[in-house]
Amino acid sequence: MFDRKTKICLMFESGENCFHHENIGDKVCYRLKSLCNNVNCPRCPIGYYGDACQQIIQDCSDxxxxxxxxxxxxxxxxxxxxxxxxxxxKCNFDYGGITLFQLRESLCDPVDFNRNWIDYVNGFGYIHGEYWLGLKHVYNILQNYPAIALQVNFQYGYRGWQGYFNYFSLSDHDTGYKFSAGSYYGAPVDPIGNSLTVAPNSLEGRPFSTYDNDISGNDCPNRFKGGFWFMNKANCSRANPNGRRNHTNFESSLFWLDDLGDRNDFTKVQLRLNRI
Known part of the structure; x- marks a missing residue:
């Protein structure tokens, strides 16, 4: 990472052989291209493997x-x-390998999550900050394993709340990436409640909605200021992880009603794929 203001260069763990990747304001980010000599690779770019870095992992669990x-x-x-x-x-290579497909983070520059259908399908944001991996990529990862849990993390300061939805799956693009999940369990310490699959407010079988592709029938994406799976009911959902950070209107802010109540001042929200 080269900072144009301070003229300081901080190298990634990967080493010196890098290529230009993207501009971030006054900073320029670089990624390792390769340390290969077409025969042996002493170190591959992260995610690649093989004698000549010729193979690549499917996801963080892989x-x-x-x-x-x-x-x-x-x-x-x-x-x-x-x-x-x-x-x-974004990967966590511990705990069996966890793929982060959504991140909200108060320390990062805010990213607008009130995006259109194409953005939510393809992904948006910044890999080094707030981002959404993309529904098509999440769907493809889910096809690779018989069982993956959706892990939900909400955090304020040093305190975090966590819950898991086993056997998380999505339908394909043509059917709107319909949500499905099996049993829920909360973390032993500071669990979040089940705001996704408990009747009569379950999101089971509901397609994903955005402001330009609203399946909710209740203008939910516009009211919640973000895309998500919504019920066909006036209250839309008991969770809004894609809402606006610290917004004065509670309905359009970050919230998770069950166990976390009317709190909406969270400093971090994460949605993760955790192989069972």
Whole structure:
């Protein structure tokens, strides 16, 4: 990372052989291209493996099992389908390998999550900050394993609340990425409640909605200021992880009603894929 103001260069763990990746304000971000000599690779870009870095992991769980990284939390290249798009994802290579597909973070520059359908399908935001991986990529990752849990994390300062939805799945693009999940369980300490699958407010079988592709029938994406799975009811949902940070209107702010009540001052929200 080169800072144009301070003229200081901080290198990533990967080393010196880098190529220009993207501009971030006054900073320029670089990624390792390769340390290969077409025969042996002493170190591959994170996510790649093989004698000549010729293979790439499907997701962060695959990376954990292939031991592709020495640190737990890293940005990694992944390729959810064998001939599909290569993308970057936030990975935690501990705990079986966790792929982060949504991040809200008060320390990062805010990203507007009130986006259109195409953005939510393809992904948006900044890999080094707040981001949404993309419904098509989440769907492809889910197809690779028989069982993946949706892990939900809400945090304020040093205190966090956590819950898991087993057997999380999505339908395909043509059917609107309909939500489905199995049993729910909260973390032993500071669990969040079940705001997604308890009747009569369950999101089971509901397609994803955005302001320009609203399946809710109640203008929910516009009211909640973000895309999500919404009920066909006036109250839309008991959770809004894609709302606006610290917004004065509670309905359009970040909230998770069950166990967290009317709190909406969270400093971090994460949605993760955790292989069972």
């Amino acid at each position: 990376g954990h099992h292939r031991n592709v990284a020495r640190k737990a939390s890293l940005i990694s290249y992944i390729q959810p389908t064998s001939k599909g798009e290569i993308i970057e994802a």
